[in-house]
Amino acid sequence: MDCQYLPLDTTGQFSTFFVDYITQNPALTPFYNRFPSIDAFGPQIQQKKTFPAAHRQTLVSVLERQYAGIQQKPDFAVLNDPNTFTVTSGHQLNIFTGPLYVVYKLVTIINLAKKLKETYPDYNFVPVYWMATEDHDFDEINHFSLFGRKHTWQTTQKGAVGRMNPAELADLFKTIPEKLFLFEEAYLKHDTLADAARYYMNELFGSEGLICLDADDADLKKLFTPVLHEELFQQASAGLVQQTTQELETLGYHSVISPRDINLFYLDDQLRERIERKENGSFSVVNTKLTFTAEEMDTLVAEYPEKLSPNVVLRPVYQETILPNLAYIGGPSEVPYWMQLKSVFDHYNLPFPILMPRNFALYVPRVSAKRIARLGITPEDLFRNTFELKRDFVEQHAHNALKFGKESKLVNQALEMMLQKAMLVDPTLEKAVLAETKRFANAVTNLEKKMRRAEERNQAVGVSQLLAVKNELFPGDGLQERSENYLTFYLNDKDFLKKLLHNFDPFDFRMQICLES
Secondary structure (H helix, E strand, O other): OEEEEEEHHHOOOOOHHHHHHHOOOHHHHHHOOOOOOHHHHHHHHHHHOOOOHHHHHHHHHHHHHHOOOOOOOOOHHHHHOOOEEEEEEEEOOOHHHOOHHHHHHHHHHHHHHHHHHHHOOOOEEEEEEEEOOOOOOHHHHOEEEEOOEEEEOOOOOOOOHHHOOHHHHHHHHOOOOOOOHHHHHHHHOOOOHHHHHHHHHHHHHHHHOOEEEEOOOHHHHHOOHHHHHHHHHOOHHHHHHHHHHHHHHHOOOOOOOOOOOOOEEEEEOOEEEEEEEOOOOOEEEOOOOOEEOHHHHHHHHHHOHHHEEEOOOOHHHHHHHHOOEEEEEEOOOHHHHHHOOHHHHHHOOOOOOEEEEOOEEEEEOHHHHHHHHHHOOOHHHHOOOHHHHHHHHHHHHOOOOOOOHHHHHHHHHHHHHHHHHHHHHOHHHHHHHHHHHHHHHHHHHHHHHHHHHHHHHHOHHHHHHHHHHHHHHOHHHOOHHHOOOOHHHHOOOOOHHHHHHHHOOOOOOEEEEEEOO
16 A cells, blocks of 8 residues: 555644644643653553552453453463553444444554564553443444445344344344355354454454453452442542543633533443432432432442443543553544543542554545546545535646636726726715626626636536545545445455554554555
């Protein structure tokens, strides 16, 4: 692949908050620990060496149990080594891996682990995919796009998506023309969506050292009980996040997340609902009849912590409690929301992980790459809005000028002389002359539009090809990686994932345009 690069701030696709972070705006320095550079991992390793050995043992035990049904699996024992650390990215369990950027996240952490091993050979680095199994927003994960066609999973199941049975996807496979044997094996031979996702992710990336973790686990939740208890009875996180959010908003940055008084859900089969505390000190579960006295909730935390599920505010804290983690790799919304949580980490005396942007890419298949070269457009051109792109393309390829710049200037000079003469005769004629001037300007504008439309018709073939490329690479005028699925490219090129692994640099925070040759 021929790879070209664009600074993210030139693409018009990312928030000022995110761009200011990757360009190291000093105003954001208080909201993170270390900026992601290869040298920053040295002190980060030293800071994370305090990770408890008992937590490592629990983590290994849980992973062994979760991978019990998989024959070819990673060696988890290395995680018991105090010189082993993880680098993590997380995402919801979108069916068939979901948008392309989910795969980009995993490629980023795999390559990061390799690069860290080269730089710090005395340590081991394990890429971890944090499966958001406890998330209950089914509408976010129930669909994927393949070759421009959207496929949707319909179900009446509720609650944490990781616990859902994917057997219903058998009906979806009947509507997909392509044979997706890996996913049939995953979804139709496993009882939960979490087990299915672990299976196919292991098939895709297990040989690269990727480990998939399902944190919806009683043993892991026990490691988190001190935070769960404090959140329920003291509610410290809400005030901390609100304070940080106010500081960021004072600097002009829009907040990504909003904390609750209690940032926990009650979790059970077919159920994940918010917990609220009443004025009398008891607790209730929203949209249910479940209530708990303070004593009952205290017992629940101690004996059944798996019944409690952290929301977006506490999930990162949970992650860093149970993993010997150095860095979190996220997208343009994730990195900013983590920065809202720095004070919560400080409160719990947890090392704040290095926040790394995932790799960003636009993959250009061979046919489109040839068409782009033939049309004479640049990578920068591709990121412009469709109207401007078409307008400038037509003007650049027109044999005749499409604007009356020189002519308008001469006429305006004449009109100015006419205005001066008219006012010498009668000053009240000024309005009449100015009105004629405006009518002339409008006439010129309308004529230029007609000329441009006529020229577009003259260049119909080129314009059609241009728009076809734009629509293919930017579906719905959005980034390709946010809607296309990796299968769209993998089914035509079995080396697609290998090419990503070869070309992506985890420390290159630019848009990578990959043109297939």
